[in-house]
Amino acid sequence: MITNLFYFLSFVAVLSALMVVFSRNPVYSVLYLIITFFAIAGHYVLMQAEFLAVVHVIVYAGAIMVLFLYVIMLLNLNRESEPHKSNILKFAAAICSGLLLVVLVGSLRGTELLKHSEAGEVSSTMGGVKNLGKVLFTDFLFPFEIASVLLLAAMVGVVMLAKAEKKTNL
Structure with missing residues (x-):
C-alpha cells in the first residue's frame, strides 16, 4: 500500500515538474509547481516527517508561490x-x-541507497519536532545563526532600498 502511494506521488511530482517546464503560460507553471510541492510534502508524510511536510506546505506552497504569482x-x-x-x-x-546533469550524476555516484531491511529500521520519531530541534540547536547551531544574521541583513537592506529619500528645503 505504501509503495503504491510512493509511486503515485512520485509520478505526480515528476509529471507536474515536467509540466512546469513545458507549460507556455507562466501562471499555469506556478500552479503545476504547487502540485509538485504538495507531492513532495506527501513524500515527507510517507517518511514519517509530518513537521517537515507541514512546514514545506506553509513555506513553499504558501508563501513562495504567492510571491511567484505576484511577480x-x-x-x-x-x-x-x-x-x-x-x-x-x-x-x-x-x-x-x-x-x-553530469555534475549531479557524478555527485550521486558514490552514494548508497537504503536497502529494504534498513528502511524498516527507521525510528518513528525521526522527523519529529523534538528531534529536529535537538539536531538544529546542537549540531547545526552555527549555520542556523549565520542564516538568521543573513536574513536580518537582507531585511535591513530591503528596508533601506525601499525607503524614499526625503528632500528638505532649508
Whole structure:
C-alpha cells in the first residue's frame, strides 16, 4: 500500500515538474509547481516527517508561490515584447544544463541507497519536532545563526532600498 502511494506521488511530482517546464503560460507553471510541492510534502508524510511536510506546505506552497504569482502578475508578460533568443544562446543553455546533469550524476555516484531491511529500521520519531530541534540547536547551531544574521541583513537592506529619500528645503 505504501509503495503504491510512493509511486503515485512520485509520478505526480515528476509529471507536474515536467509540466512546469513545458507549460507556455507562466501562471499555469506556478500552479503545476504547487502540485509538485504538495507531492513532495506527501513524500515527507510517507517518511514519517509530518513537521517537515507541514512546514514545506506553509513555506513553499504558501508563501513562495504567492510571491511567484505576484511577480508574474506585476511583470505583465507579453509575447510581442519578448526578445527573440538566438540559436547560440539556446545552444549555450543546452550545454550548461548538460554539464549540470553530469555534475549531479557524478555527485550521486558514490552514494548508497537504503536497502529494504534498513528502511524498516527507521525510528518513528525521526522527523519529529523534538528531534529536529535537538539536531538544529546542537549540531547545526552555527549555520542556523549565520542564516538568521543573513536574513536580518537582507531585511535591513530591503528596508533601506525601499525607503524614499526625503528632500528638505532649508
